[in-house]
Structures are given as C-alpha cells and as structure tokens.
Amino acid sequence: MVRKVRRLLAAVTGALIATACSLAFAGAARATGPKLPPAGVDISGYQLDQPLRLRADTRPTEVVAVIDQVSWLGRTGQQRGPEVKNLGPKYTVVVFAGDVPMRTYDLYPLAKGGPRVYRPAKQPDLSKTAAGWFFGRLNMSETLRTVGVPLERRFDTVTGGVGGGERVIPEDSLNPVRDIDDAMGELRRLLLLNVGVVLVITTGLAGIALLIRHRTR
Incomplete structure (x- = not known):
C-alpha cells in the first residue's frame, strides 16, 4: 500500500x-x-508616378500617422459610397508586415462631404473582410500631405476627425517611456x-x- x-x-x-x-x-x-518585422505602408495614386514607400525602421512617425487613418475601422461599413464624381483623387494604401502586404484601403481625402475610406473585400492576406465605405478622419488630407503625397495644404483639417480631435502626426508615436x-x-x-x-x-x-x-x- x-x-x-x-x-x-x-x-x-x-x-x-x-x-x-x-x-x-x-x-x-x-x-x-x-520582435515582429517592421511595419510599413505603400501609397499610390493621383500625381504619384511611383508608390510612396514608408517603413517603420526609417520613417516610423509617418507610418504610424498613415496607419492611424485606417486602424479604427469597424467590421462593417456602408454598402454604397458617394458618386464617383464627388470622390476626388484616390490614394491606395497598402499596409505591410515586413515585406508581406497585409491590408489595402482606398482613401479619398478630398471627397465632398468629408474624407472617405473604402475597404475592399479582397485583401492581400486573404482574410475574410466585409467590403464597406467609411467616413475618414478630417485630417486625412494633411496627414497624407505631411508624409509626401502631393496635396495642397488645408488649414481647416489639422484638428478633429472621426474618434475625436488629434494632431496630424501623434507626438507620442515613438515614446521611449x-x-x-x-x-x-x-x-x-x-x-x-x-x-x-x-x-x-x-x-x-x-x-x-x-x-x-x-x-x-
């Protein structure tokens, strides 16, 4: 026993x-x-002869600012967007993890009635995503201009946006503390x-x- x-x-x-x-x-x-590979974004569109390539290891603040324009989107958006004639110039943003494209969005910073974001159902990472239209942040135009997109400066959009007012480029995007x-x-x-x-x-x-x-x- x-x-x-x-x-x-x-x-x-x-x-x-x-x-x-x-x-x-x-x-x-x-x-x-x-650590995960550095994130990055590619921006292509109106008056850009070649994609604007931003990477977190060389331009971290700009990458954070661009990703912030789309990181808050919900699961579902509006099924129909504005008429094409009211959208203005389109800029396609592709979000990367290292060298691998993960997400893509179409940004319309000068759309009538406020900036708009369109998220396609077909995503580079093959994830299941619902296509939809979203109202963008009011500072979208200034954010894109700041990172190198050829847009005219707009003084009325440096504050405010979906989810509350904010700076074009967050001051604490690289906060050692x-x-x-x-x-x-x-x-x-x-x-x-x-x-x-x-x-x-x-x-x-x-x-x-x-x-x-x-x-x-």
Whole structure:
C-alpha cells in the first residue's frame, strides 16, 4: 500500500513539475521572443508616378500617422459610397508586415462631404473582410500631405476627425517611456506566471501529503 502511494506521489510530482516548466518556458518565450518585422505602408495614386514607400525602421512617425487613418475601422461599413464624381483623387494604401502586404484601403481625402475610406473585400492576406465605405478622419488630407503625397495644404483639417480631435502626426508615436512601461509590464506578467506555477506545485504537493496521511493511518 505504501509503495503504491509512493509511486503515485512520484508520478504526480513529476507531472506537476513538467507542467510548471512548460508554463514557465512559454511565458519566457512570450516575453523575450523575436520582435515582429517592421511595419510599413505603400501609397499610390493621383500625381504619384511611383508608390510612396514608408517603413517603420526609417520613417516610423509617418507610418504610424498613415496607419492611424485606417486602424479604427469597424467590421462593417456602408454598402454604397458617394458618386464617383464627388470622390476626388484616390490614394491606395497598402499596409505591410515586413515585406508581406497585409491590408489595402482606398482613401479619398478630398471627397465632398468629408474624407472617405473604402475597404475592399479582397485583401492581400486573404482574410475574410466585409467590403464597406467609411467616413475618414478630417485630417486625412494633411496627414497624407505631411508624409509626401502631393496635396495642397488645408488649414481647416489639422484638428478633429472621426474618434475625436488629434494632431496630424501623434507626438507620442515613438515614446521611449511607453516602451519601457511595456517591457516592465511583460516582466510583471512573467513574474506573476512563475508565482502561479509555484502555487500550483505547492497546492498539489500539499494535497498529495494529505492523501498519504489519510491512507497510512
């Protein structure tokens, strides 16, 4: 009887230790894993002889500003947009992850009634996306002009837009303090994971000890 209990204790203890190690290694991998390739955008359209290529490793602020024009879009938009004659010049924005195109959008910064965004159903990453029209941010024209699109300056669109007023290029797009906070947050999560693993092992061993005590009486 005692031998069976001892074998059970050894087996359960080994399983607990193996589980704890796998959880700890998984948490460490998430905290210290390789960084994703730098994001980027290509912009093509009216009066652009060749696509305007922006990459996060060389022009991070501009990339953030352009992606911010489309990152807030909901799952569904309007099925019908303005008439073609009211759309004005079109600029196609392709969002990249490293060298891989992921998303594409058509931007109309000078559309009558306010800037518009069209999201096609067919996306480069082959994901299932509902096609739709959306009202764009009011600062779309100035944002595109700032990153190099040949548009005339418009002083009435530097603030405000869908989701609230904002600057054309966010001041905190590259905030070292925020990066440090993110790193500390990952470290805290890893420490909490390790504490949880220790508690699981301790609870399991205590339960086994009680079981042995009851069976050996």
